[in-house]
Every structure is written in C-alpha cells, then in structure tokens.
Amino acid sequence: MRSLPGGANGTEGLRAQHLSQILTMVHRGGPLSRAELTRRSGFNRSTVGALVSALTGKNLVRETEPAVGGRVGRPSPIVQANPGVAVIAVNPDIDALTVGVVGLGGHVHARVRRETPGVPSLEDAVRLTGEIVAGLHPALAGLDRVLGAGIAVPGLVNADTGRVLVAPHLGWHDVDLTGPFGSALGLPAVAANDASLGSLAESIFGAALGVGDALYLNGSASGIGGGIVSGGAQLVGSRGYGGELGHTLVSPGGRACHCGRAGCLDAEVRLERLLGAAGLDGGGIEALERVLAGDPPEAVRAEADRQLDLLAVALTDFVNIFDPDLIVLGGFLGALVEWRGGRLADAVNTGSLAGRVTVRRAALGPELLLVGAAELAFRPLLAFPA
Numbered sequence: 001m002r003s004l005p006g007g008a009n010g011t012e013g014l015r016a017q018h019l020s021q022i023l024t025m026v027h028r029g030g031p032l033s034r035a036e037l038t039r040r041s042g043f044n045r046s047t048v049g050a051l052v053s054a055l056t057g058k059n060l061v062r063e064t065e066p067a068v069g070g071r072v073g074r075p076s077p078i079v080q081a082n083p084g085v086a087v088i089a090v091n092p093d094i095d096a097l098t099v100g101v102v103g104l105g106g107h108v109h110a111r112v113r114r115e116t117p118g119v120p121s122l123e124d125a126v127r128l129t130g131e132i133v134a135g136l137h138p139a140l141a142g143l144d145r146v147l148g149a150g151i152a153v154p155g156l157v158n159a160d161t162g163r164v165l166v167a168p169h170l171g172w173h174d175v176d177l178t179g180p181f182g183s184a185l186g187l188p189a190v191a192a193n194d195a196s197l198g199s200l201a202e203s204i205f206g207a208a209l210g211v212g213d214a215l216y217l218n219g220s221a222s223g224i225g226g227g228i229v230s231g232g233a234q235l236v237g238s239r240g241y242g243g244e245l246g247h248t249l250v251s252p253g254g255r256a257c258h259c260g261r262a263g264c265l266d267a268e269v270r271l272e273r274l275l276g277a278a279g280l281d282g283g284g285i286e287a288l289e290r291v292l293a294g295d296p297p298e299a300v301r302a303e304a305d306r307q308l309d310l311l312a313v314a315l316t317d318f319v320n321i322f323d324p325d326l327i328v329l330g331g332f333l334g335a336l337v338e339w340r341g342g343r344l345a346d347a348v349n350t351g352s353l354a355g356r357v358t359v360r361r362a363a364l365g366p367e368l369l370l371v372g373a374a375e376l377a378f379r380p381l382l383a384f385p386a
C-alpha cells in the first residue's frame with residue numbers, strides 16, 4: 001500500500017483531476033495561451049505551468065512560442081493538444097461505412113467512405129473497417145499513438161455497455177459491437193447512438209458551441225436521430241436510449257414506420273426519397289448537396305418542400321417541449337436547411353408558442369459523426385491523462 005486514504009493518493013487524485021481539466025480545455029477550445037488557461041482554470045500561473053509541463057512530458061500537448069508582436073513583456077506560450085494522439089472513428093450505415101482517424105483537438109487526419117453493395121451485416125462492417133484501417137496505414141504510421149475506437153451507430157445503444165439493443169435499418173439486434181470491432185482493430189472500442197454523438201460533437205466543436213439549450217437532429221441514410229442538450233447537459237434517458245426524435249408523429253395515417261406506427265418523421269422525411277426524386281439510386285448526402293446546389297428539378301423541389309414542412313411539424317413540437325435556443329440540423333437535414341432554411345425557421349417560429357428559436361446547419365459537415373465517435377473514444381484519456 002503506497003499511502004493512507006487522504007494522503008498522497010488524495011493529492012494525486014486532485015492533480016489527475018487538474019491535468020484532466022487542462023487537457024480537456026486545450027482539446028476542446030485550443031490552441032490556448034498559458035495566460036488564457038490560467039484565466040479559464042482559475043489555477044495560479046505556476047500550477048498551470050507545472051500541469052502543462054506534465055502534459056507535454058506525456059506528449060499530449062505541445063507548446064509553441066507565439067508570434068512576436070509589438071507588445072511589451074514576454075508573450076505567453078501557446079498550448080495545443082497533440083493531434084498525433086488519435087483514435088479510429090467508425091460509422092456504419094445502410095448504404096456505406098465511413099471510417100476516420102481523428103486526433104486530439106478534433107483534427108480529422110483521414111476520412112474514408114466506402115459504399116456497400118447492400119445493408120452491411122455486423123460481420124461485413126467489422127471486416128470492411130479492418131480493410132479500410134489497413135489501407136490507412138501511411139496516415140496511421142505518422143501518428144504518435146492510436147488509443148482506441150469509437151463507433152457511431154444508427155440505433156439504440158446501451159450507454160453503459162455499448163451493446164446495440166436494435167439498429168432497425170441495419171437489422172442488428174441485441175449485439176455487442178465493442179468486442180468484434182475491438183478485436184478486429186486490436187484496440188479498445190466504445191459505441192453509442194450516432195445522433196447523440198453528432199449532438200455532442202456540435203456542442204463541443206460546432207454550431208452549438210457554448211449553447212446550454214440546443215436540440216440536434218441528424219438525418220442519415222438510415223433515418224433520423226436526435227440529441228438534446230438541456231441546461232448544459234445531454235439528455236439520454238435511464239439507459240441511453242432517449243432522444244429518438246425521429247419517431248415523432250408528423251403525418252397521422254402516413255407511411256408505415258419500422259417502429260410499428262405510421263407517419264413518423266423517420267418514415268416521411270427520408271434521404272432516399274429526395275435522391276429518388278432526382279433520379280438517383282445512392283450517392284448519399286453529398287449527391288443530394290450537388291442536386292440542391294444546382295437548379296433542382298421540380299420533382300426534387302416538391303419533395304424537399306414536403307419534407308421541410310413535415311420537419312417543421314416535428315420541430316414545432318420539440319420547441320414547445322424543450323424550449324431550445326438553437327436547433328442544429330445535420331446530415332441530409334443540413335442540406336435541406338442550406339437549401340431553404342428560412343421556410344423551416346418561419347414555420348417553427350410561427351407554430352410554436354414561444355417562437356424565437358434559431359435553426360442552423362451543423363458546422364462539422366461530413367466529419368460530424370466521426371468527430372462525435374472520436375470524442376467517445378477520447379473520454380478515458382481526457383478523464384485521466386495521468
């Protein structure tokens with residue numbers, strides 16, 4: 001036994017907590033000067049100096065001298081999270097598998113999207129991930145460390161175990177993801193719902209940065225998922241299954257939904273229907289962006305307007321329930337906002353009782369879910385850098 005309770009272990013515990021605070025600050029908000037870290041942390045200058053030195057010693061942060069300006073006095077060194085400390089991020093969907101290498105600071109070193117001939121089985125997804133990661137060897141070889149893997153799944157994922165209860169569109173039921181992906185990559189793996197991770201990424205690095213009450217909806221090929229930040233905390237429910245905003249009724253008696261009801265947002269507002277209106281069979285969100293950026297044909301305009309109006313029905317309910325300051329839309333919903341966000345915001349603000357919400361497109365674009373999945377994989381390091 002090295003020490004008695006409350007002795008050195010207590011001090012070490014406190015120091016570990018301080019290291020965690022400083023590393024998290026530069027990871028999420030960096031690069032930051034030592035002076036800014038001192039201001040934000042409330043620690044004194046010498047404590048910040050010692051903590052930064054300890055993190056530099058572990059190669060988790062790097063310090064650089066700032067550009068010399070005209071100011072009097074010695075400028076404060078700039079502290080940056082080391083992007084060479086990275087994780088693998090994986091996002092399986094019904095039409096493609098996307099894999100990324102993401103470094104501290106949210107830096108995406110590489111992103112590979114591989115379309116699949118059909119809906120991938122878990123075995124397909126694991127094998128394809130292994131192949132893509134093997135192909136990323138040159139990018140990985142230049143890194144200092146790869147810590148683990150984070151998986152963003154379009155389905156209900158248990159927050160404690162990472163086990164998928166159901167990913168309906170993928171057809172994955174009651175399966176463990178962390179074991180198979182972890183063994184294929186030789187790394188510890190963690191998993192969570194894709195939209196919750198998108199919401200997390202946007203609130204740390206994107207459009208909802210610093211917003212305490214925000215609502216996030218992600219539209220993927222699989223469907224629509226949500227994330228809710230209320231009073232600065234993410235609402236996930238008792239087991240992590242909360243935020244399934246896609247199964248909100250927007251069209252009573254409408255199209256059948258896989259959840260067993262009819263007229264859910266998830267059944268009515270769909271990427272493949274927009275692509276279909278453009279005569280496309282695949283191509284994902286990027287293909288839709290190209291169609292909308294040009295002069296979209298009448299069939300696409302009509303379908304996009306129909307979907308925007310139904311989206312407004314759901315968002316109006318969410319504004320009445322959660323009273324967010326901001327709604328962030330990612331994936332193909334972001335493409336719809338880019339095309340005609342004014343129509344959506346007007347309908348929501350007219351329809352909701354309080355009516356003063358801002359609707360914005362997710363800022364992280366195609367990297368969104370990868371950055372979110374990476375954040376999950378970085379959690380152990382950020383919590384305990386020592």
Ligand SMILES: [Zn+2]
Nearest residue numbers: 247257259264
């Ligand atoms: Zn449904």
